Amino acid sequence: MTRRVLIAIPALNEVRNLARVVGDVRKARPDADVLVVDDGSEDGTAALAREMGCGVLRLPIHLGYGAAVQAGVKYGLRRGYGVVVTFDGDGQHDAADIEGLLAAVGRGADLVLGSRVLAPDAYQGGVARRVGRRAFSFLAWTLTGLSLTDPTSGLKALGPAAQKLFAATRFPDRFPDADALVLASRARLAIAECPARMRPSLNRHSMHDGLRAVSYTFNMLFSLLVAAFGREADLKG
């Protein structure tokens, strides 16, 4: 059985990188549909995506990364895609890894994460990033017994069950990282990891710089706890 595949690319002001990212993705999976979720860009990201023949979701206001991803998942769910792959628009993901993600879904996983830790020769991120990743992994493991090497990875493949969970109104859309995984594990989704070779983001200002890292860390820790002790109702798709 072949499943229809949607590759959802959340993008904010990515006119400089988008052509390359979309080109790479198409080369890797010519049969997949590509959707660009424009999170309120002001540089014509949506127009460029349309020009390239991608599906476009243009959010009228800037909602943030998590909500943009969620919008893409909703699109995939409504149009009946068997798999939705989330692939960052800033060029830090390698389209060649999509194949591995899809293979894992084919083996029965509901939710597959691309892990840079499993691709040890590749770029691992800055020191803060690495320490944070360790801490989040450890916490997620303590809270759920879930053993993941790279819980903050944005490169994911979602089968129908995971799409339903991610599209739920009460889904923690601000930080759809480790806490989302804790929720997914509590909802008994089959979670898998496969190696992913990440690159430094093509943008100077990525999500994890400077002071924002502090507030990000706090929010992350707090939402992890909330996810672990949250109500059962939040687990329904």
Added chain:
Amino acid sequence: MPMRQKIFFLTVALLLVVVIFELVRRRRLRVEYSWLWIAAGLTNVVLILRYDLLIELTGFVGAVIPTSTLFFLCVLYLALLSLNYSVRLTALSREVKELAQELALLRAETESPRAPRP
């Protein structure tokens, strides 16, 4: 409580209640958002009129001067009100997010309708 203090506090508390009522009457403030405000104002009025209650409450919380109990209550109400706002803001931002996503999804639907399933 000295008469001067009583009159002053009473005036302020009553004024607050009147302003809230007027806002609701003119539909500038929704009824369901006003109950906490009304409760705050009325508690103050009651405690000023029934000074013995205030004194009892002061003994209960372990304060020394009744006026500090009054101030404590005011601060407590303010804290509750801002917590109330945070809760409402959370609900509002979720609603805005859902609406924005829905709008984008509908727009995509009109621009490129679903291909009939093979």
